[in-house]
Amino acid sequence: MNTRVVVALAAIAAALIILFVNLGQATQFFRTADQAVAQRAKLGHRRFRIEGTVVDGSVHTAGQQVAFVIESKGARVDVLHTGDPPQLFKPGIPVVLEGRFEGQHFASDRILVKHTESYKVQHPDRVSTTVAG
Amino acid sequence: MTRRATNILGLVALALVGTTIGMGLALPRTVEQHEYSRMIAIHPPLAWASYVSFGVTALASALYLWPRTRSRFWDLVAGASAEISAVFTALTLVTGSIWGRPTWGVWWVWDARLTLTALMLALLLGYLALRRVPGDIGARGKRSAVVALASALVIPIDHFAVDWWTTLHQDSSIERAKDTLGGPFVAAMLVGFVAFTVLYAWLLVLRFRVEQLEDRYEVEGLDVALAARRAEALPLREPEVVA
Numbered sequence: 573m574n575t576r577v578v579v580a581l582a583a584i585a586a587a588l589i590i591l592f593v594n595l596g597q598a599t600q601f602f603r604t605a606d607q608a609v610a611q612r613a614k615l616g617h618r619r620f621r622i623e624g625t626v627v628d629g630s631v632h633t634a635g636q637q638v639a640f641v642i643e644s645k646g647a648r649v650d651v652l653h654t655g656d657p658p659q660l661f662k663p664g665i666p667v668v669l670e671g672r673f674e675g676q677h678f679a680s681d682r683i684l685v686k687h688t689e690s691y692k693v694q695h696p697d698r699v700s701t702t703v704a705g
Numbered sequence: 706m707t708r709r710a711t712n713i714l715g716l717v718a719l720a721l722v723g724t725t726i727g728m729g730l731a732l733p734r735t736v737e738q739h740e741y742s743r744m745i746a747i748h749p750p751l752a753w754a755s756y757v758s759f760g761v762t763a764l765a766s767a768l769y770l771w772p773r774t775r776s777r778f779w780d781l782v783a784g785a786s787a788e789i790s791a792v793f794t795a796l797t798l799v800t801g802s803i804w805g806r807p808t809w810g811v812w813w814v815w816d817a818r819l820t821l822t823a824l825m826l827a828l829l830l831g832y833l834a835l836r837r838v839p840g841d842i843g844a845r846g847k848r849s850a851v852v853a854l855a856s857a858l859v860i861p862i863d864h865f866a867v868d869w870w871t872t873l874h875q876d877s878s879i880e881r882a883k884d885t886l887g888g889p890f891v892a893a894m895l896v897g898f899v900a901f902t903v904l905y906a907w908l909l910v911l912r913f914r915v916e917q918l919e920d921r922y923e924v925e926g927l928d929v930a931l932a933a934r935r936a937e938a939l940p941l942r943e944p945e946v947v948a
Binding site for chain 1: 736739808809814870871875
């Protein structure tokens, strides 16, 4: 009985280690903008998620589309997003976009706002600190 | 633990949870998340409580498997704690989802942290189901303990997922608390940690008692039923003896 318990434990531990190692490769939830630029040829027209901080003053809305620039470690990517951006979308915050490279820009159809751990209190005596682009 | 002590523990737990909610609601708006930062008073503490309760299940299971400390007591503690952990894990997923919708823009994404937390809930429910599989009490205890120990590996993996992999979920709140969180946020979150830990302790005492009663019913139930039948049969037998 005891050996069987040990064998069962070892088997489950082995399964978890395999799962874990593979997860390590598969859980790249997004590529940062600099990684995506570096892998651009390899990515081609494949769909993937890209992450970067929305550059101040780069946001322009036109009809159903929003154009902006994201940046990560010095690499900049022009983005053309189709659809409504989420409520808290604004310049200066990191976002994760779903879509693909199309010519010179990244065509996005889904914006996820990725929050940092910053909990800076809004200035109490100002109406709003948000600057729309 | 006496009934009185349990009641005091319960009152303290509820008062602390109330304080946490009050402190959370009183938090100021933040630049990035506006009103939604207030979830920090509830969501991380719930996740913490789910880890603690699952951790206790693993510890009790190890003590049950270790021959020198093996007793029914540890098996019952493991079962009671896992059930509470499942509730806390479900609440973590629900509050996280509610927080994610306005701030990220989505209810759910399959990133490493969220996926592993969902896996944790599945493992807990599987473990609880396994405990209900009929069989010899000793064998059932050992089998459940082995599964609990193996499943508990998900706790550290889930916790470090945000550091090891790229996730939409933000990094660990506690470790960065000093640099990025203002005083009231840290205070509300820390009171939350204490509150949900005490709440867990109270629930564990109550759930353990129920578990003990269920266990007694299972072990002694047949004896009690037989004794009852015998008692019913007695008056019929007496005349025969006299005759």
